[in-house]
Structures are given as C-alpha cells and as structure tokens.
Amino acid sequence: MQITPPSLVDRVPPNYYVERVLSVRHWTDSLFSFQCTRNGAFRFEAGQFTMIGLMSNGKPLVRAYSVVSAPYEEQLEFLSIKVENGPLTSQLQHIKPGDSILIGKRPVGTLVIGNLEPGGTLWLLGTGTGLAPFMSILRTPDVYERFDRIILSHTVRTVGELAYHDELRALHKHELLGEIIGDKLIYHPAVTREPYPVNERITTMISSGRVFRDLGVPELNPSRDRVMLCGSEAMNHDCKTLLEERGFTEGNSGERGTFLLEKAFVTK
Ligand code: A2P
Structure with a gap:
C-alpha cells in the first residue's frame, strides 16, 4: 500500500480537512493516541465521532473515530487500536508529528x-x-x-x-x-x-x-x-x-x- 505524500493533498475530496499531526502517544503495543491541528470551522459536540484516516492509493482510507478532545480545545485528539493487518491502523500507527491526516468535516453520533x-x-x-x-x-x-x-x-x-x-x-x-x-x-x-x-x-x-x-x-x-x-x-x-x-x-x-x-x- 502506498501512502500519498502531503504534497498531493489537492486530491483529497472536499468532505475532509487535511490536518497535521502534532504528537503521538503509544500506550501499549496495541493502543495509541495522537493530537492534530483543528480547522477553525470544525465544530462538534462532546461524545461525537467523525471519519478519519489517510490517503492511500489516491483515495481516502478512513474509519469512524470518536473525538477524545473537548469541543473548546484548539487541537483534536483520537485514540486508536493497532491491528497488524488492519488496512488503516497498520498504517496509522506509524504516524509522526508533521504527517498529514484526513478529518471528516461532518461529526455525528448519539452519545451527547x-x-x-x-x-x-x-x-x-x-x-x-x-x-x-x-x-x-x-x-x-x-x-x-x-x-x-x-x-x-x-x-x-x-x-x-x-x-x-x-x-x-x-x-x-x-x-x-x-x-x-x-x-x-x-x-x-x-x-x-x-x-x-x-x-x-x-x-x-x-x-x-x-x-x-x-x-x-x-x-x-x-x-x-x-x-x-x-x-x-x-x-x-x-x-x-x-x-x-x-x-x-x-x-x-x-x-x-x-x-x-x-x-x-x-x-x-
Ligand atoms: P474479558 O477480558 O473478560 O473478555 P475487548 O478488547 O474484547 O473489547 O475487551 C475489552 C474489555 O471488555 C475486557 O476487559 C473484556 O473482558 C470486556 N468485555 C468483553 N466483552 C464483554 C461483555 N460482553 N460484557 C462486558 N464486558 C466485556
């Protein structure tokens, strides 16, 4: 699988923001969390989730993730498992500060x-x-x-x-x-x-x-x-x-x- 470099973000569909990873924390060898920048227009309620992921072979490869950070916080935060052969998490677990990440523009969810x-x-x-x-x-x-x-x-x-x-x-x-x-x-x-x-x-x-x-x-x-x-x-x-x-x-x-x-x- 090939990850599209950030320079090609113009191929990202309009329903995603492209954000930048700020920090990553590995809790165990199967669990990690990370923070990324937040577009000022991205609004959500505490408890909601959105689609997040990476560009892969020119297309978004995304999954639903609940937002860990609070709605008033400047950055976004997410918590993820790592699955060795998982299409997304096998790639996502290697993200590092500076990498690009896709954030779906429309958060949803019932846990509000x-x-x-x-x-x-x-x-x-x-x-x-x-x-x-x-x-x-x-x-x-x-x-x-x-x-x-x-x-x-x-x-x-x-x-x-x-x-x-x-x-x-x-x-x-x-x-x-x-x-x-x-x-x-x-x-x-x-x-x-x-x-x-x-x-x-x-x-x-x-x-x-x-x-x-x-x-x-x-x-x-x-x-x-x-x-x-x-x-x-x-x-x-x-x-x-x-x-x-x-x-x-x-x-x-x-x-x-x-x-x-x-x-x-x-x-x-
Ligand atoms: P257990 O270790 O007894 O399976 P998982 O990673 O499978 O989602 O599990 C996370 C936690 O949730 C584990 O502590 C697990 O306990 C617990 N768990 C799994 N299935 C249930 C269930 N049906 N009801 C309550 N707790 C569960």
Missing part, C-alpha cells in the same frame, strides 16, 4: 448529553477504546452542570490499556475544570486479564451488585440514573439487556432516553 433525560447520576460504561467519547465529555464543563454525579467505568484487558488513567485520577484538580468537578466524578477502572484491585467485567459487577457496594451508591434505577454505553457489540448488547431489565429506555438524536449506546469503533 442532550439525548439523555437531565439530572441524576450519569454512568459512563466503556470498554477498550470505548473510553474515547467519554474523555471528550469529561473534559467539557456541561456534563458537571447537568448531572449531580458522574461515574466512569472503564474496563480493559491489561493495566497498560487504562489510557488516560493519570489524567482521569487528577481531573478534579484540573485548573479549568477542577472547581466545577469538585467531588462529582467517580473514576472506576477495571482490568480483567491481569491482577488489579477491580478485575471483573462491568456486567458481572452490575449483576452481583458489587459495583454499587464498592462505590457506595444505589443500584441502577431509571428514575435517578442515566447511562451511556460504548464498547464492543457484545458488551453493548449485554449492558443494554441489563438496563432494559431494569426499565431503562434507549434515547437517540430524535428522542431523549435514560440510556444511550454507541459501539466503540474497532478500526482495522
């Missing part, structure tokens, strides 16, 4: 707080790269104004995959957000395939009640809780079943609900 009934406790249940849209939401002040408490559950296979762990632990001390976050944010990381204090799937911990006991909060109830799900198809399906059994209703961009769901994009 306006699609939820307001108030109460907001549970953000993410596995793997399903954390990405929640990072954008948690870096944005609106969520702390709209909900009394926010609980982030992030489950991964290995400790190294707990991306943004240190930032999340310190978010309540953030110079801009700290005051508004106060004690509203609870971060609950779990690791299922290596030793870790919390080492069960979120579905197991909801069914057994462990997560509620550990955090000292009441059991999930649609009268006071809101939930966003972002994980693999299996995780989304299993969590959705648990929520519907408890009377939660799914919202979308047309109708508010007590839970929302988006699949974590497995980008190959």
Whole structure:
C-alpha cells in the first residue's frame, strides 16, 4: 500500500480537512493516541465521532473515530487500536508529528448529553477504546452542570490499556475544570486479564451488585440514573439487556432516553 505524500493533498475530496499531526502517544503495543491541528470551522459536540484516516492509493482510507478532545480545545485528539493487518491502523500507527491526516468535516453520533433525560447520576460504561467519547465529555464543563454525579467505568484487558488513567485520577484538580468537578466524578477502572484491585467485567459487577457496594451508591434505577454505553457489540448488547431489565429506555438524536449506546469503533 502506498501512502500519498502531503504534497498531493489537492486530491483529497472536499468532505475532509487535511490536518497535521502534532504528537503521538503509544500506550501499549496495541493502543495509541495522537493530537492534530483543528480547522477553525470544525465544530462538534462532546461524545461525537467523525471519519478519519489517510490517503492511500489516491483515495481516502478512513474509519469512524470518536473525538477524545473537548469541543473548546484548539487541537483534536483520537485514540486508536493497532491491528497488524488492519488496512488503516497498520498504517496509522506509524504516524509522526508533521504527517498529514484526513478529518471528516461532518461529526455525528448519539452519545451527547442532550439525548439523555437531565439530572441524576450519569454512568459512563466503556470498554477498550470505548473510553474515547467519554474523555471528550469529561473534559467539557456541561456534563458537571447537568448531572449531580458522574461515574466512569472503564474496563480493559491489561493495566497498560487504562489510557488516560493519570489524567482521569487528577481531573478534579484540573485548573479549568477542577472547581466545577469538585467531588462529582467517580473514576472506576477495571482490568480483567491481569491482577488489579477491580478485575471483573462491568456486567458481572452490575449483576452481583458489587459495583454499587464498592462505590457506595444505589443500584441502577431509571428514575435517578442515566447511562451511556460504548464498547464492543457484545458488551453493548449485554449492558443494554441489563438496563432494559431494569426499565431503562434507549434515547437517540430524535428522542431523549435514560440510556444511550454507541459501539466503540474497532478500526482495522
Ligand atoms: P474479558 O477480558 O473478560 O473478555 P475487548 O478488547 O474484547 O473489547 O475487551 C475489552 C474489555 O471488555 C475486557 O476487559 C473484556 O473482558 C470486556 N468485555 C468483553 N466483552 C464483554 C461483555 N460482553 N460484557 C462486558 N464486558 C466485556
């Protein structure tokens, strides 16, 4: 596969911005994130995704990626897995500062707080790269104004995959957000395939009640809780079943609900 050099960006279709990579962070040998420049005209809501990628053989090779950065931030940030033979990520994992990247001009997605009934406790249940849209939401002040408490559950296979762990632990001390976050944010990381204090799937911990006991909060109830799900198809399906059994209703961009769901994009 041949990557088109930046000098040929005039072949990029008009529905993409061409941005410049600013920094890259490799969390593990299968997970990385990067920041790039942001066109001033690119507007999105916390929780949305857009198509991103590279020019390959004269055509855009793109996949859906949730934006990690907050809407007010000057740069864009994304989180990606690396798949050895994945058409896009086998190339994307080698990007370095200065490289060109395509950013789709039209962000979309259901995981925006306006699609939820307001108030109460907001549970953000993410596995793997399903954390990405929640990072954008948690870096944005609106969520702390709209909900009394926010609980982030992030489950991964290995400790190294707990991306943004240190930032999340310190978010309540953030110079801009700290005051508004106060004690509203609870971060609950779990690791299922290596030793870790919390080492069960979120579905197991909801069914057994462990997560509620550990955090000292009441059991999930649609009268006071809101939930966003972002994980693999299996995780989304299993969590959705648990929520519907408890009377939660799914919202979308047309109708508010007590839970929302988006699949974590497995980008190959
Ligand atoms: P496990 O290690 O028990 O499979 P994946 O990389 O496969 O998407 O998994 C990311 C995390 O999500 C892992 O900790 C995994 O646990 C967990 N997970 C996978 N499938 C489900 C599911 N159906 N319900 C809840 N958690 C899941």
